[in-house]
Amino acid sequence: MKCPICKNEMEKGGIFVNSIYVYWYNEDELKERSLFLKxxxxxxxxxxxxxxxxxxxxxxxxxxxxxxxxMGIFDVADF
Incomplete structure (x- = not known):
């Protein structure tokens, strides 16, 4: 995959989180303090x-x- 910023090749990998939940929030919600998001x-x-x-x-x-x-393509978790 090519980087959309510099056009160099990107390395495929993943993200590992030592926590059970990773959330996506819309832009307005991200403007709030992180304690509220948590x-x-x-x-x-x-x-x-x-x-x-x-x-x-x-x-x-x-x-x-x-x-x-x-950057990534993330699936919404299916519980």
Whole structure:
């Protein structure tokens, strides 16, 4: 995959979170303080949750070494 910023090739990988939930919020919600976001449950959970290990894995992320940017295509979690 080509980086949309610098056009260099991006490295395919993923994101691993040592927490059970990773959420997507819209732009207006992100302007709120992070403590309020943490308490909210209306965000869209993304990634594959493993309740036994309390982790979330997102396998479709790409990293540009030149720009130091990560971008991805994330599935909304299906509970």
């Amino acid at each position: 308490a909210r449950v209306n965000g869209e959970p993304i990634g594959k949750n493993n309740f036994l290990t309390n982790t979330t894995k997102i396998e479709t992320a790409y990293y540009c070494k030149n720009c130091k940017k990560v």
